Amino acid sequence: xxxxxxxxxxxxxxxxxxxxxxxxxxxxxxxxxxxxxxxxxxxxxxxxxxxxxxxxxxxxxxxxxxxxxxxxxxxxxxxxxxxxxxxxxxxxxxxxxxxxxxxxxxxxxxxxxxxxxxxxxxxxxxxxxxxxxxxxxxxxxxxxxxxxxxxxxxxxxxxxxxxxxxxxxxxxxxxxxxxxxxxxxxxxxxxxxxxxxxxxxxxxxxxxxxxxxxxxxxxxxxxxxxxxxxxxxxxxxxxxxxxxxxxxxxxxxxxxxxxxxxxxxxxxxxxxxxxxxxxxxxxxxxxxxxxxxxxxxxxxxxxx
Numbered sequence: 308x309x310x311x312x313x314x315x316x317x318x319x320x321x322x323x324x325x326x327x328x329x330x331x332x333x334x335x336x337x338x339x340x341x342x343x344x345x346x347x348x349x350x351x352x353x354x355x356x357x358x359x360x361x362x363x364x365x366x367x368x369x370x371x372x373x374x375x376x377x378x379x380x381x382x383x384x385x386x387x388x389x390x391x392x393x394x395x396x397x398x399x400x401x402x403x404x405x406x407x408x409x410x411x412x413x414x415x416x417x418x419x420x421x422x423x424x425x426x427x428x429x430x431x432x433x434x435x436x437x438x439x440x441x442x443x444x445x446x447x448x449x450x451x452x453x454x455x456x457x458x459x460x461x462x463x464x465x466x467x468x469x470x471x472x473x474x475x476x477x478x479x480x481x482x483x484x485x486x487x488x489x490x491x492x493x494x495x496x497x498x499x500x501x502x503x504x505x506x507x508x509x510x511x512x513x514x515x516x517x518x519x520x521x522x523x524x525x526x527x528x529x530x531x532x533x534x535x536x537x538x539x540x541x542x543x544x545x546x547x548x549x550x551x552x553x554x555x556x557x558x559x560x561x562x563x564x565x566x567x568x569x570x571x572x573x574x575x576x577x578x579x580x581x582x583x584x585x586x587x588x589x590x591x592x593x594x595x596x597x598x599x600x601x602x603x604x605x606x607x608x609x610x611x
Contacts, residue, residue, distance in 0.1 A: 311342045314440050319413065322440050326415055329432045340432055347435040348555045350443035351544045354463035361469040362495045363448050365527040371412040371446065373537035382413040382442035384433055386449055413442060431462060431562055444544065460488040461561060464547045464554060465540065467491045470509065472501035489513070489520045490543055497524040497531065575610065584609050 310328075313321030329336045355363055364385065371381045417433065430447070437445050449459045460466050468489040473496070492513060494506045502524060510522045521539060525532035547554075579585045588602040 311339060311439075314343070314436060317440050322413065322436060323415070325436045326417075326433045329436065330417065330429045336429075336432060340435060343435060343439040347438050348559075350434075350438040350445050351465065351547065351551075352434065352463040353444050353446045353465045353467065353540065353544075354449065354459040355446060355467045355469060356449040356459050357469035357493075360473065361471045362527050363469050366469060366493070366495055366525065366533075367446055367448055369527050369530055369533045370537050370540070373534050374444070374540070375411055377537060377541055379444060379541075380411065380442050381444055381446060382437045382440075383415070383446045383448065384430065384437070385414065385416045386430065386447065387416050387418055413437065413440070428566070434462070444540075462558060464551060465490050465543050467493060467540075469493045469495050470505060471496040472499045472505050487518075490518060491536075491539060492520055492522045493536065494522070494524045495527060497526045498529060578610060579606075582606070582609075 310321050310325055314325055325339055328339060355367060357363060367383055367385075371383065374381045415433070417430065434445055434447075447459060447463060466488045468491070470492070471494065492509055494502055494509065496502065497506075506522065506524055513520060513522070521543075523532060523536055523539065525536055527533065585606055588597065588606055591597040592599050592602050
């Protein structure tokens with residue numbers, strides 16, 4: 308099977324296989340990306356993030372249905388925490404998104420594998436696979452933990468932050484930095500007590516933001532406000548088309564730097580493993596004759 312040709316046709320088995328290769332086989336992954344790279348960067352990327360328990364998966368399920376009604380062909384990459392035993396995704400968001408899958412949405416759970424903010428090479432290249440298959444927009448659901456929520460903005464065009472009245476210290480979470488990244492803030496599970504108060508608090512707190520984000524209320528469970536949210540997403544995506552080229556250039560700059568730094572790190576690690584100088588200074592540090600900073604400076608001078 309010509310996997311690249313099958314991806315282009317929208318063959319879901321080929322797409323699934325390609326993403327598995329992206330996640331697990333660096334050599335073969337590079338061959339695939341080399342063939343499709345020039346066709347990438349054309350789809351809109353929507354990041355949906357927020358504290359655990361905010362109802363993101365159900366929200367995405369309902370929103371995908373509405374986006375499909377508007378004529379879009381959406382796909383979802385749900386980034387899950389990594390199992391320490393198998394290395395695979397452990398939450399299985401697809402279980403909560405079967406309805407949108409039946410309507411044509413492609414959904415894939417991905418393990419973060421410990422990457423900073425889950426913004427890993429596999430995520431970036433999985434997005435390219437879905438773009439090549441014709442999906443647009445591509446929704447990325449983050450793992451919902453602190454730094455990930457902020458880092459997800461690096462790979463998306465539109466960022467949605469989701470809260471619910473039972474999050475607990477929601478306002479404290481907002482103060483942690485989410486006020487700077489959201490284009491749309493959703494108070495989900497709006498049928499629960501305290502939703503109106505949280506809505507007012509969020510609106511007041513982010514009112515000073517330069518982005519001038521939208522604050523909305525939704526209830527994914529009862530499908531309340533989902534159609535309005537999907538329409539707002541469409542409006543924001545259309546507005547972002549004007550600045551997409553600049554955003555994509557910045558993303559590629561960040562990605563290239565990450566790859567170069569990772570390559571350099573791997574080469575330096577290999578060099579240190581076989582370096583007599585490193586072994587000598589390590590023994591001096593371990594015996595207390597030299598401090599780590601002095602040793603590192605001298606080792607570095609020998610490497611550069």
